[in-house]
Amino acid sequence: MLTELEQQALWISLQVAGSALAIIVVPGILVAWLLARHEFPGKALLDGIVHLPLVLPPVVVGYLLLVVMGRRGVIGSWLLETFGISLPFTWQGAALAGGVMAFPLLVRAVRLSLEAVDPKLEAAARTLGATRLRVFITITLPLALPGVITGGVLAFARALSEFGATITFASNIPGETRTLPLALYSTIQTPGMEGAAARLCAISVAVAMASLVVSEWLARRTRRRMAGRDTGL
Amino acid sequence: MLELRIDHRQGDFHLDVDIRAPEQGVTALFGHSGSGKTSLLRMLAGLDRPDDGHIRLGERTYVDTRQRLFVPPHRRRLGVVFQEARLFPHYRVRGNLTYARRLTGGEAFDRVVSLLGIEPLLARMPDALSGGEARRVAIGRALLAEPDMLLLDEPLTGLDGARKRELLDYILRLTREIELPILFISHDTQELMAIAERLVLLDSGRVVADGELDELLGRAELAPWLGGFEASTPISARVEAHDERYHATRLALDDGQLMTLPRIDHAPGERVRLRIRRRDVALAREMPSQSSFRNRLRATVEQLDDGEPGMVEVSLRLAGQRLLSRITLEASEALALSPGDDVIALIRSASLAGSAG
Numbered sequence: 344m345l346t347e348l349e350q351q352a353l354w355i356s357l358q359v360a361g362s363a364l365a366i367i368v369v370p371g372i373l374v375a376w377l378l379a380r381h382e383f384p385g386k387a388l389l390d391g392i393v394h395l396p397l398v399l400p401p402v403v404v405g406y407l408l409l410v411v412m413g414r415r416g417v418i419g420s421w422l423l424e425t426f427g428i429s430l431p432f433t434w435q436g437a438a439l440a441g442g443v444m445a446f447p448l449l450v451r452a453v454r455l456s457l458e459a460v461d462p463k464l465e466a467a468a469r470t471l472g473a474t475r476l477r478v479f480i481t482i483t484l485p486l487a488l489p490g491v492i493t494g495g496v497l498a499f500a501r502a503l504s505e506f507g508a509t510i511t512f513a514s515n516i517p518g519e520t521r522t523l524p525l526a527l528y529s530t531i532q533t534p535g536m537e538g539a540a541a542r543l544c545a546i547s548v549a550v551a552m553a554s555l556v557v558s559e560w561l562a563r564r565t566r567r568r569m570a571g572r573d574t575g576l
Numbered sequence: 577m578l579e580l581r582i583d584h585r586q587g588d589f590h591l592d593v594d595i596r597a598p599e600q601g602v603t604a605l606f607g608h609s610g611s612g613k614t615s616l617l618r619m620l621a622g623l624d625r626p627d628d629g630h631i632r633l634g635e636r637t638y639v640d641t642r643q644r645l646f647v648p649p650h651r652r653r654l655g656v657v658f659q660e661a662r663l664f665p666h667y668r669v670r671g672n673l674t675y676a677r678r679l680t681g682g683e684a685f686d687r688v689v690s691l692l693g694i695e696p697l698l699a700r701m702p703d704a705l706s707g708g709e710a711r712r713v714a715i716g717r718a719l720l721a722e723p724d725m726l727l728l729d730e731p732l733t734g735l736d737g738a739r740k741r742e743l744l745d746y747i748l749r750l751t752r753e754i755e756l757p758i759l760f761i762s763h764d765t766q767e768l769m770a771i772a773e774r775l776v777l778l779d780s781g782r783v784v785a786d787g788e789l790d791e792l793l794g795r796a797e798l799a800p801w802l803g804g805f806e807a808s809t810p811i812s813a814r815v816e817a818h819d820e821r822y823h824a825t826r827l828a829l830d831d832g833q834l835m836t837l838p839r840i841d842h843a844p845g846e847r848v849r850l851r852i853r854r855r856d857v858a859l860a861r862e863m864p865s866q867s868s869f870r871n872r873l874r875a876t877v878e879q880l881d882d883g884e885p886g887m888v889e890v891s892l893r894l895a896g897q898r899l900l901s902r903i904t905l906e907a908s909e910a911l912a913l914s915p916g917d918d919v920i921a922l923i924r925s926a927s928l929a930g931s932a933g
Contacts, residue, residue: 466623467662469649471676471721481675485666 405511456490655718
């Protein structure tokens with residue numbers, strides 16, 4: 344049904360987007376919690392930095408990633424020397440680029456749902472002997488879970504469709520970093536590949552639709568399960 | 577001893593209090609809304625930090641700003657029952673009750689559950705509870721955290737008459753059956769009348785009066801705040817026996833004199849608080865031989881005060897307690913009452929504090 348190249352692009356896309364989500368989910372929730380529930384110096388700055396990828400041209404983000412995480416970048420050179428890890432031109436690099444681009448979407452959605460949790464419930468839990476961490480794990484996060492799932496799916500979809508930062512930082516290498524959008528771009532650039540372009544376009548639409556359906560199903564399931572749950576911890 | 581010395585400013589509001597309450601019985605924190613009751617509760621629970629002052633409960637210091645000491649709320653062991661029940665919507669009633677992870681099963685758990693009558697609710701989700709049920713679960717949840725003190729923040733507010741009475745009965749049972757000091761926050765004089773032994777009267781962030789409820793009730797300068805209490809005096813008595821034939825309960829005062837009340841639901845030997853309205857107390861010089869008054873008690877006149885035009889307020893000493901009577905000036909002169917006289921107090925009716933009206 345799918346050609347080998349299409350299968351390859353689809354697989355790389357899912358792999359890259361899944362890894363991107365895995366990288367950012369914990370820091371994303373943490374940052375959202377800080378922004379939703381705490382006052383600290385530099386909060387506005389943190390909020391701004393988190394939102395930068397949303398407003399910067401993706402190419403700029405890709406360029407900044409090269410500067411910081413490239414072989415001669417501040418962190419990149421350290422990674423290379425210490426662990427022998429080089430991110431540019433690898434699928435892991437593409438995942439990093441996708442993760443950075445998806446980060447603000449995740450944080451925004453999680454922050455909104457955390458803010459919707461009644462702080463009075465958290466205060467009540469504190470008086471019952473729960474530490475801040477336990478309150479977060481047993482009260483705040485479960486009550487915000489539908490929003491966290493929505494944010495996660497949004498971030499996954501964003502990483503899946505990432506183009507500019509990926510091609511700048513990880514390039515367009517068949518079988519390594521050529522995700523669906525990059526494959527589509529390549530076929531469009533090649534004369535006589537109009538049919539292949541249309542097929543890739545259809546695959547992209549199908550994947551996007553599928554992730555929306557899964558998100559809706561997960562959110563519903565969580566709400567149902569939460570409405571019938573006993574002591575978690 | 578609970579010690580609260582707090583000096584705190586929040587915008588225009590200045591809270592400046594120095595309160596000492598015993599570590600036993602029910603102490604009420606009474607004041608109108610905006611008097612600082614809730615601020616005080618939040619600081620005691622550790623949810624807010626005072627600008628200056630200290631908070632101690634027994635041997636433990638929770639806050640001492642001078643020593644930069646602040647014990648976080650989860651290490652204070654105070655059972656707080658908030659105005660709204662604040663049950664966790666994603667846990668069942670059982671999960672809410674065991675959230676504190678201290679008494680999660682066994683005898684103590686069963687005892688609290690049965691004391692509050694919440695066994696049938698254990699498997700329910702909080703949104704399937706009525707207002708009164710939710711508050712009983714909230715009280716149970718606080719008790720099962722094994723607190724050193726129970727803080728009740730207006731637990732009856734927002735309930736309708738019947739539910740209010742029901743919950744109040746549960747709280748009264750609680751105060752009789754568990755050895756735990758209770759701080760009861762309220763702006764409702766009837767609630768306080770029913771359960772408080774001591775009272776801290778708060779107004780605009782300051783303590784106006786602090787002492788035994790009965791003693792404060794007799795102080796004329798507190799009338800603007802305690803006006804609602806004025807109409808009746810509390811009397812403490814012990815249940816002697818029930819009389820099934822007359823559907824009555826006999827009660828003994830501390831000096832052995834007996835009183836009769838329509839049947840009440842307390843076991844013999846239990847102490848109860850009665851409320852006797854001033855206008856329900858008539859006076860006689862001699863024991864009437866035939867009268868429909870069933871409660872004829874020997875008392876001593878302590879003081880006579882002018883009341884409204886044509887009325888006299890008589891303070892009586894009855895079995896070591898104070899009883900107020902309001903009679904007409906004409907009757908007072910006809911009886912030629914003066915302090916020190918022995919009289920018979922004829923009590924038309926008495927009600928159990930906290931139950932009817």
